[in-house]
Amino acid sequence: MKVRVTVMLKDGVLDPPGKAIGHALHTLGFANVGEVRAGRVIELELDETDAARARAQADEMGRQLLANLVIESFETEVLA
Amino acid sequence: MKVRVTVMLKDGVLDPPGKAIGHALHTLGFANVGEVRAGRVIELELDETDAARARAQADEMGRQLLANLVIESFETEVLA
Numbered sequence A, B: 001m002k003v004r005v006t007v008m009l010k011d012g013v014l015d016p017p018g019k020a021i022g023h024a025l026h027t028l029g030f031a032n033v034g035e036v037r038a039g040r041v042i043e044l045e046l047d048e049t050d051a052a053r054a055r056a057q058a059d060e061m062g063r064q065l066l067a068n069l070v071i072e073s074f075e076t077e078v079l080a
Helices: A016-027 A051-066 B016-027 B051-066
Strands: A002-009 A033-046 A072-078 B002-009 B033-046 B072-078
Touching: A002 A051, A002 B033, A016 A033, A016 B033, A016 B051, A033 A051, A033 B002, A033 B016, A051 A072, A051 B016, B002 B051, B016 B033, B033 B051, B051 B072
Parallel strands: none
Antiparallel strands: A002 A033, A002 A072, A033 B033, B002 B033, B002 B072
């Protein structure tokens, strides 16, 4: 199964890359852009046929390695 | 509306961060992890009430700034 883990900074944590992207979009003429947050996404191929187990594994990977839970939160989804 | 742009390296483009994550997960005991791809996600607040227009704008931002279309592809979705 393929799973996706999306890691974002928690609300309130400063996000300089997101700010830079927002400024760049304004410069390009996208005037209606408000807050921008930048994060990471990790797609993993798991040798696992059960979607619930695959997702539980992805959750565990997020907790152990993929996200820094002090400043980041993550969500997981099973893609296929 | 809130939109999300997910940027991934195209298939066939080397992804050293993805490889590093895969190795780290194996070291942690996640033995059934296959290919790992790492990408970026950008969440944007748009001052726009029409979902189709918001998505069209996000597509344009992806083409102009957020993705390097030589080596990356991107997808957009409207979150709310």
